[in-house]
Amino acid sequence: xxxxxxxLEGQSKGNQSSLNDALSGLKFNNDGLIPAIAQQHDTGxxxxxxxxxxxxxxxxxxTTQVCYWSRSRNxxxxxxxxxxxxxKLVSMSTDCDGxxxxxxxxxxxxxxxxxxxxCFYNEIKPTGLTISSxxxxxxxxxxxxx
Amino acid sequence: xxxxxxxLEGQSKGNQSSLNDALSGLKFNNDGLIPAIAQQHDTGxxxxxxxxxxxxxxxxxxTTQVCYWSRSRNxxxxxxxxxxxxxKLVSMSTDCDGxxxxxxxxxxxxxxxxxxxxCFYNEIKPTGLTISSxxxxxxxxxxxxx
Numbered sequence: 001x002x003x004x005x006x007x008l009e010g011q012s013k014g015n016q017s018s019l020n021d022a023l024s025g026l027k028f029n030n031d032g033l034i035p036a037i038a039q040q041h042d043t044g045x046x047x048x049x050x051x052x053x054x055x056x057x058x059x060x061x062x063t064t065q066v067c068y069w070s071r072s073r074n075x076x077x078x079x080x081x082x083x084x085x086x087x088k089l090v091s092m093s094t095d096c097d098g099x100x101x102x103x104x105x106x107x108x109x110x111x112x113x114x115x116x117x118x119c120f121y122n123e124i125k126p127t128g129l130t131i132s133s134x135x136x137x138x139x140x141x142x143x144x145x146x
Numbered sequence: 147x148x149x150x151x152x153x154l155e156g157q158s159k160g161n162q163s164s165l166n167d168a169l170s171g172l173k174f175n176n177d178g179l180i181p182a183i184a185q186q187h188d189t190g191x192x193x194x195x196x197x198x199x200x201x202x203x204x205x206x207x208x209t210t211q212v213c214y215w216s217r218s219r220n221x222x223x224x225x226x227x228x229x230x231x232x233x234k235l236v237s238m239s240t241d242c243d244g245x246x247x248x249x250x251x252x253x254x255x256x257x258x259x260x261x262x263x264x265c266f267y268n269e270i271k272p273t274g275l276t277i278s279s280x281x282x283x284x285x286x287x288x289x290x291x292x
Binding site: 005008009010011012013014015016017018019021022023035037039043044045046048049057061062091092093094095096097098100102112113114116119120121122123124125126127128129130131132133134139 | 151154155156157158159160161162163164165167168169181183185189190191192194195203207208237238239240241242243244246248258259260262265266267268269270271272273274275276277278279280285
């Protein structure tokens with residue numbers, strides 16, 4: 001079986017392929033989803049990790065407003081739709097295996113539903129877990145706008 | 147069913163829990179794995195995404211040398227064991243849902259098996275895919291040391 005991304009490994013910077021080949025070569029899991037890491041484009045903060053299906057990727061590329069697939073709600077999740085805290089896409093890339101996406105974004109306000117800037121606030125050390133940040137927005141107000 | 151990480155959402159910065167509670171509360175998938183994002187601690191580059199089981203997390207915390215679980219080899223994957231390009235753990239955190247890890251690391255040389263610094267070199271735009279970086283090390287030499 002041909003592996004689109006394996007075949008690209010030895011190619012040089014600037015080598016180009018079609019969008020359809022790029023999306024068709026992605027390795028979605030059994031639920032048709034691929035993990036997507038969202039990173040603030042200028043500061044480098046890793047904001048969150050969520051999941052996309054092919055249609056969510058295509059919508060995100062077209063609109064430049066990031067759209068995920070919510071596994072808990074089993075529906076499209078247009079980031080910021082209810083909270084107003086949208087993610088605007090700056091660039092999208094996939095890794096060597098074609099099984100993970102990295103989205104560089106411009107995040108308005110809190111990326112996390114807890115009101116924190118990012119979701120990775122539970123620091124784990126050999127001595128235990130420590131919460132490392134506080135909310136920048138009141139989570140009760142984040143979802144009362146709709 | 148109690149949800150350890152949900153219960154932590156409203157806690158403030160500095161709140162502490164035991165390591166056992168933190169690891170027992172993580173949401174591993176049906177294969178007992180959790181995705182782990184590796185980020186270069188000082189530059190913010192997202193280097194790669196791989197998977198860990200609980201034992202790999204514990205080993206990584208104890209040794210501070212990052213150990214993943216290789217899904218293709220079905221075995222522990224001590225990063226840099228054959229290539230020499232080790233990842234030293236600087237800090238580990240998990241997200242609000244307890245289903246993704248973020249590892250801040252110090253990566254020696256190339257993180258990617260293609261010899262590139264990071265794995266996210268396939269940039270996807272509405273107009274197609276472009277390879278955005280070249281190897282910093284010869285991949286044929288990376289794995290010839292063992």
